[in-house]
Amino acid sequence: MVDEGLREGNDGYVVIRMTGRNERSTENQKRFNDVNERLGEVVKARVSPGERVAFLCECADDLCHGRVELTLDEFEELHEDKNVYVIIPGHPRVNGEVVLRGEARFEQVEKRCQ
Numbered sequence: 001m002v003d004e005g006l007r008e009g010n011d012g013y014v015v016i017r018m019t020g021r022n023e024r025s026t027e028n029q030k031r032f033n034d035v036n037e038r039l040g041e042v043v044k045a046r047v048s049p050g051e052r053v054a055f056l057c058e059c060a061d062d063l064c065h066g067r068v069e070l071t072l073d074e075f076e077e078l079h080e081d082k083n084v085y086v087i088i089p090g091h092p093r094v095n096g097e098v099v100l101r102g103e104a105r106f107e108q109v110e111k112r113c114q
């Protein structure tokens with residue numbers, strides 16, 4: 001298996017193998033993603049352009065309460081694709097997810113068909 005997340009110079013990447021739990025985590029991620037979308041709608045009228053909003057981390061950890069700070073533009077741009085989630089760098093990914101974009105503030109991961 002080729003894992004683009006485990007590239008050179010990046011320490012601390014964790015790929016969790018969750019046999020039988022993938023379904024649940026995907027549900028969880030979708031839920032967090034929905035919450036973030038609603039959050040984006042709610043704060044839209046209140047934030048100024050370029051201002052960052054603390055979105056929920058969309059990683060595979062059911063109990064994660066981490067926040068990813070993104071502007072609304074960044075959030076929309078990063079979520080253009082349905083199978084894409086934004087997580088805190090180094091947070092657990094579900095097996096089969098690859099990192100599309102790694103930044104200091106966030107990682108954009110994509111769920112690939114397994």
Ligand SMILES: [Zn+2]
Pocket residue numbers: 057058059060061064065066087088091092
């Ligand atoms: Zn997380």
